[in-house]
Amino acid sequence: MTRYAVEIENVTKRFGKVVAVNNVTLRIKENEFFSLLGPSGCGKTTTLRIIAGLETPDTGVVRLRGVDVTNVPTHKRNIGMVFQHLALFPHMNVYDNIAFGLRMRHVPENEIKERVKRILEIVRLPGFESRRINQLSGGQQQRVALARALVIEPDVLLLDEPLGALDLKIRQHMMVELKRIQREVGTTFIYVTHDQNEAMVMSDRLAVMRNGVIQQVAPPHEIYMKPANMFVASFIGEAINFFEGVYKGNGEFETKEGVIFKVADDPQLINKKTVIAIRPERFQISDKPPEGIPNTIKGTIEITVFKGSSIEYRVKTPINDNVIVFVPNISPTMKIFNPGDTVYISWSVEAGVLLPYEEKIELETIPVRR
Amino acid sequence: MKLTDLFLKVYFYIMLALVYFPIAILILFSFNESRSKLAFTGFTIENYISLINDRAVWVSFYNSIWIAIVVVIISIFLGLMLAYAIVRYNPKGKDIIDTLMLIPIIIPEIIEALTLLVFFLILGIPLSPATIIIGHAAFDIPLAYIIIKARLVGYDPQYEEAARTLGADEIQTLFRVTLPMLMPGILAAAFMTFVWSYDDFIKTFFTKPIGFNTLPVYLWTKLSRRGFSLDVNALCTFIIVISILFTYIRMKIIQE
Numbered sequence: 283m284t285r286y287a288v289e290i291e292n293v294t295k296r297f298g299k300v301v302a303v304n305n306v307t308l309r310i311k312e313n314e315f316f317s318l319l320g321p322s323g324c325g326k327t328t329t330l331r332i333i334a335g336l337e338t339p340d341t342g343v344v345r346l347r348g349v350d351v352t353n354v355p356t357h358k359r360n361i362g363m364v365f366q367h368l369a370l371f372p373h374m375n376v377y378d379n380i381a382f383g384l385r386m387r388h389v390p391e392n393e394i395k396e397r398v399k400r401i402l403e404i405v406r407l408p409g410f411e412s413r414r415i416n417q418l419s420g421g422q423q424q425r426v427a428l429a430r431a432l433v434i435e436p437d438v439l440l441l442d443e444p445l446g447a448l449d450l451k452i453r454q455h456m457m458v459e460l461k462r463i464q465r466e467v468g469t470t471f472i473y474v475t476h477d478q479n480e481a482m483v484m485s486d487r488l489a490v491m492r493n494g495v496i497q498q499v500a501p502p503h504e505i506y507m508k509p510a511n512m513f514v515a516s517f518i519g520e521a522i523n524f525f526e527g528v529y530k531g532n533g534e535f536e537t538k539e540g541v542i543f544k545v546a547d548d549p550q551l552i553n554k555k556t557v558i559a560i561r562p563e564r565f566q567i568s569d570k571p572p573e574g575i576p577n578t579i580k581g582t583i584e585i586t587v588f589k590g591s592s593i594e595y596r597v598k599t600p601i602n603d604n605v606i607v608f609v610p611n612i613s614p615t616m617k618i619f620n621p622g623d624t625v626y627i628s629w630s631v632e633a634g635v636l637l638p639y640e641e642k643i644e645l646e647t648i649p650v651r652r
Numbered sequence: 653m654k655l656t657d658l659f660l661k662v663y664f665y666i667m668l669a670l671v672y673f674p675i676a677i678l679i680l681f682s683f684n685e686s687r688s689k690l691a692f693t694g695f696t697i698e699n700y701i702s703l704i705n706d707r708a709v710w711v712s713f714y715n716s717i718w719i720a721i722v723v724v725i726i727s728i729f730l731g732l733m734l735a736y737a738i739v740r741y742n743p744k745g746k747d748i749i750d751t752l753m754l755i756p757i758i759i760p761e762i763i764e765a766l767t768l769l770v771f772f773l774i775l776g777i778p779l780s781p782a783t784i785i786i787g788h789a790a791f792d793i794p795l796a797y798i799i800i801k802a803r804l805v806g807y808d809p810q811y812e813e814a815a816r817t818l819g820a821d822e823i824q825t826l827f828r829v830t831l832p833m834l835m836p837g838i839l840a841a842a843f844m845t846f847v848w849s850y851d852d853f854i855k856t857f858f859t860k861p862i863g864f865n866t867l868p869v870y871l872w873t874k875l876s877r878r879g880f881s882l883d884v885n886a887l888c889t890f891i892i893v894i895s896i897l898f899t900y901i902r903m904k905i906i907q908e
Contacts, residue, residue: 336813356816369814373832382828383818434818 285348287312287438287470288333293342295328302328303339304494310438310472315464317473317481320491321517326474329491330440333472335359346437357386362431362439362469366446368423370415376402376426377411383434401433404466406459421452428463438470445480457483478518482506490514506561512640515559521606524557529636537601544576545636555639562608564633567595567619571626578628581605583619593618597627675892682885699886709887712870719781719866720849723788727845728838730789731796736834739804753794764791765858772859779861787859788849795848796841803837836906843902847895867891 288310295303303325310316318326331337333344335356344352351359362383370379377398384394402408405425410418418426424444431439441460445453461484464471475481481488482502490497490505490513498510509515515522527537531552535543545558571578581599595607607627609616619625685694703709734753738746756764768787777783811833815825831838853868860869871887 334813334817336816355821356813357819357821361817363814363817365810365814367808367810369808369810371811371814371829371833373835382815382820386819386824430818440817 285312286310286345287314287347288472289343289345289348290329290333291343291345293329293332293339293344295325295332295337295339301494303332306342306491306494306496308489308496308499310470313468313470315461315471315473315484315486317475317485317488318491319475319478319481319488319517320497322476324491325494326476326491327442328494330442330472330474333438334361334363334440360434360437362434362436364427364431364439364441364444366443368427368444370423370427370430372415374415375411376407376413376415376418379415379426380430380433383430387434397433398429401429404432404463405429420448421456424448424456425459428460432463432467432469436469438472439464441471441473443475443477445475445477453480460484482518490517492517508635509559509637512557512559512637513643515635515637516643519561520608521562523560523562523602523605525560525601525634526555526557526639529554529556533631535636539601541579541601543634544631545634546631548636551636551638557637557639558634559637560629560634562594562606563592563610565605565607565609565627565629567597567607567609567625567627569617569619569623569625572628575628576631577634578626579605580624580626583621583623583625586618586620588618595619595625597625599627678885679889679892682889684885699883702883703886703890706883708865708870709867709890712865712867715781715864716850716866716868719784719788720846722785723792723849724842724846726785726789727792727796728800728842730793731841731845732800732834732838734793735797735801735804736830739801739807740809753797756791756794757798761854765855768855769858779859781861781864783859783861784856784864784866787855788852791855792845792848796845799841799844800834800837803840804834807833839905840902843898843905847898850898851891851895 286309288308290306290308293303293306294301306325306329308329318329320326328337332339333346335344335351335354339352342352343350346359346361371382374382380398380401381394384397389397398411399408402410405428407422407425407429410422410426415423415426427444445456448456457480460471460473464484473481473484482505485502487499487501488505489499490510492513498505498514500508505514505518509518512524515524525535525537525543527535527543529535529545529548529551530542531547531549533544533547535545535556535558537543543558566572566575571580579599579601581597583595584598584604585594585596587594591611593609593611595609597605597607599605605627680692682699683695683697684692685696685698734749737743738749765787768783768790772779772783811829812825815829820828851868852866853872856866856869857872860866865873867887868891871884871891874881874884874887
């Protein structure tokens with residue numbers, strides 16, 4: 283039997299009338315880098331705060347390393363947390379900030395000294411003990427906050443959008459650093475973010491949340507290639523195309539215009555309103571009808587954007603008047619289509635994912651509370 | 653361009669002069685040899701010697717100080733608790749409380765003093781140092797509240813949550829994180845309320861028992877009994893110096 287670092291079972295939390303977290307169940311393995319991803323207001327931060335004990339769930343159970351901690355106060359759970367605004371104590375220097383948790387645990391001062399030194403080496407800030415917090419750059423403060431949370435050797439480290447305030451460059455660097463530090467200390471990380479890029483780059487697995495409900499839990503590549511629904515498909519990745527219609531069974535999908543496309547069979551969706559979801563890079567584009575590819579539509583190029591490593595086309599077709607197509611820039615002699623050109627876009631059976639149709643996919647919701 | 657610069661300079665010095673010239677004159681004349689209010693005839697420190705020999709000065713000084721200290725403790729304790737609760741928990745009636753706290757500061761002091769006196773008379777409470785303290789505190793609590801609350805705006809409860817996740821219980825969080833972080837506001841409020849209580853004349857005059865003087869009240873009795881004298885100048889200078897000293901210490905602490 284696998285022992286999980288963190289388990290939450292059927293957890294629900296309401297703020298007034300709003301259900302912030304709706305019957306969420308998650309099992310996070312030891313040493314896993316796990317992300318909770320979703321638009322603001324989806325309940326990811328509340329879920330994290332419930333694990334930390336900063337919010338009490340209305341119903342459900344929280345377990346840390348198999349022990350039920352649902353009613354254990356925050357300071358008695360062995361957790362580390364990095365806050366969105368870091369919350370480094372401004373009236374203490376770096377050393378006292380990092381030593382805080384160890385002093386609360388009555389660790390002898392000479393051992394504290396050793397451990398602070400070691401953790402500062404791990405976060406690559408050796409010798410920073412006597413610096414004041416306001417003398418540090420954003421990235422350095424980030425590392426101190428990490429060190430402070432990690433030095434107590436927590437069962438799990440909770441991170442609440444800690445990179446949000448950093449510049450793009452430093453953020454990208456810190457993503458790699460976080461991953462390195464996680465491997466070096468071998469601690470379970472639970473990382474909350476609304477930035478899919480952060481979640482995709484760092485996570486072993488991630489959970490996509492929406493309106494308090496978990497949509498899908500899977501490794502990044504699976505989330506990208508086999509999204510569970512239209513929301514996940516649209517939220518993850520740069521872009522996605524949807525073709526609306528009805529699945530007729532036998533691998534045949536009929537659009538409202540009566541065109542038949544081939545898809546992988548899904549018996550559960552027979553005779554239901556569905557969509558085929560296709561990533562822009564899964565298409566092939568050509569000026570003549572291709573042979574041996576089951577699905578083809580004729581269209582007209584509306585926009586051509588040369589992006590360097592790829593070319594983005596917007597194609598008007600009878601079925602969807604804004605099909606996004608990415609073509610990798612694989613050869614200096616490749617043909618570049620211009621607006622007005624007639625093209626054929628085609629895709630294989632595996633390129634399309636059949637998903638139940640949803641009326642409204644709101645990628646932004648109003649935050650429940652800060 | 654030049655002209656505006658000049659104008660601003662002159663304007664600045666006129667303003668400074670208006671504020672500090674009377675005080676400077678008073679301090680200067682406290683060293684005056686003759687009783688004249690108009691002419692400086694010669695330098696002496698006699699006025700200060702007679703001040704030092706006046707036992708009543710020391711008694712009233714002592715009264716002023718200990719009353720101010722008690723007032724500071726009460727005002728800070730209650731003002732801090734109220735300000736913290738309002739900022740941290742953001743309750744519904746907070747705008748009403750803000751207004752209620754502002755009223756004592758904006759109404760004329762003579763009216764405050766009268767209401768206090770009437771209040772004590774109606775309740776049959778005999779006037780004592782305690783009534784002075786209640787009188788001062790009733791109007792210094794709002795002051796402490798306003799100063800501390802101004803410092804608290806933007807205080808992030810994440811600091812307390814961070815302490816909790818690091819293993820600190822409520823009490824440890826209070827003493828190691830919350831209070832140290834609020835200390836600048838607390839100190840600013842403490843010095844302001846101290847100076848307000850120490851400087852106060854009207855409320856003290858209305859709520860004091862007979863024969864009990866604070867320094868400003870003693871100054872008044874001296875003036876009303878014997879008219880203007882040179883040691884009054886010296887006494888004023890003494891009171892001013894103490895006030896300035898406190899303001900200076902406060903500034904130094906805030907700079908730290």
